[in-house]
Amino acid sequence: MTQDYRFLVAESELPEDREARRESVGRSSGETYADTLRALVPGARVEQLKPAEENSPRQEPEVLRRFDAVFLCGSPLHLYEDSPEVRRQVEFMRAVFASGTPAFGSCAGLQVATVAAGGSVRPNARGHEAGFARRITPTPEGAAHPLLSGRPPAFDAPAIHSDEVEELPEGATLLASNGVTRVQAAEIRSGEGVFWGVQYHPELTLFEVAKALRRQAGSLVEGGLVHDRATVGAQAELIEALDREPERRDLAWRLGLDRQVTDPVLRQAELRNFLRHLVAPTRAARGRG
Template identity: 70%
Template sequence: MHPSTPALRFLVAESEPPEAREARRASVGRSSGETYLDTLRSLAPGAECYRIKPADAGAGLPAGESLAGYDGVFLTGSPLHLYEETPETRRTVEFMRAVFASGTPSFGSCAGLQVATVAAGGTVRANTRGFEAAFARRITPSEQGRSHPLLAGRPACYDAPAVHTDEVETLPKGAILIAGNRVTAVQAAEIRFDGGVFWGVQYHPELALDEVAGALRRQADGLIEAGLARSRDEVGAYADDVDALHREPCRRDLAWRLGLDEQVTDASKRLTELRNFIEVLCGNRETARR
């Protein structure tokens, strides 16, 4: 970046409640928002990255800041259920409506997609086909998704890290379905509302494989209840393989055993959607600021 060019300014909205935030830190050493901060700094060196916690009571932007002053807003995953009326979900949805109204481009993964959906008038429900855990398999672009810039560089069918028990039931009016799979009909979408644009995915391009392993261990009881494993030892063994692949991504034996290819094992390919968002929408906004 030229010295006279303003740095990109990113805002990460972490909607994990405090207890979930600390459980994740105890498991993998960072909250969902901290993971996003690290990922964004790797994709856009020199970017100024900030974090806000919209689900928390009393959370707000620093004095003198406005949402319009950022080049992009990023919504993290969260255990919040957007079909439940709670103070946390109300605060998070209200924040997202403010993001739309600000005109600042936004991106979200997992619960981030669900938050944007509800904020724009769509609906969310518990997964009808059960827990989608570790990886979303055989994600396929829709007809419009095949040419959408969010998926530029993705093949006709791909896998991605995913851990979720809720899903988008109905997209808001005018939204574009970008991708889906057999388990979750809405795996990626574009939502335009109140002057703002949001690109989101139900999966987690921001997650490294050690964080996928950590999520499996934290949610072992839910995986057993869902019939995806028979014991915590089985969950642990699977998570150990995922962890080992994180440490040695070129191990073909582990990739074969887990049924994964370079769309997951290659960090550059795994981050495709985030990179595309930064290059297209945030790039356009930065150009307009000059």
């Protein structure tokens, strides 16, 4: 990919959540996305926006068309709550759809796109999915879809969430599921726009996964996923150790992980596929490539 790509990263963490994440891992969710994109496309111009916040400038479709892609981050926002922050985030995504600019989102990003296009989100009926989403299986449509190109018939991925897509909007395509969350990956089309999204987090490092577990230890205990905080801490220690030494087969074995998670190239497959199979062709069609 050429070096003059222009990306917009939209994060919906509120200020207190953003600072808590920075204290934990040194960067917000938007900063994680920006760093990941710069590594994938060296020289790309990456801008950041916080559309959920009241003082964030409104983005019109004609402005969003200037970007080659828009990325929506994870967030503690609950898309089934009628809050000003949720309304602003959904309004922003509708402008992205209207612009025709390719969009990608993980976790809450998928949920935002779902609601913006007419679908619905709910608390996950099976509780938290924390640390890793296990045995994600592409649907027949997903197995043939470029978003999941290179993924095996079943794979794991970093994930931590307590909400899920309840119903995809009309015309959307379900691409992957597992036993905890029915919508693990989807393509959503609305107006001129195309969105590819996943409920998991291809952008995260294992270090960030471990820190997310530590930050949410209380809710994991309350939700009955683990017995106590010490159990969360022990799991986080193993994940942090694997982040430092990704070739440690003993650690991967104890965590039940393979190279789909431990190898960053494989872990980021959906981001790479989005850039290669949707962003680059759209850019060329717009006369930029």
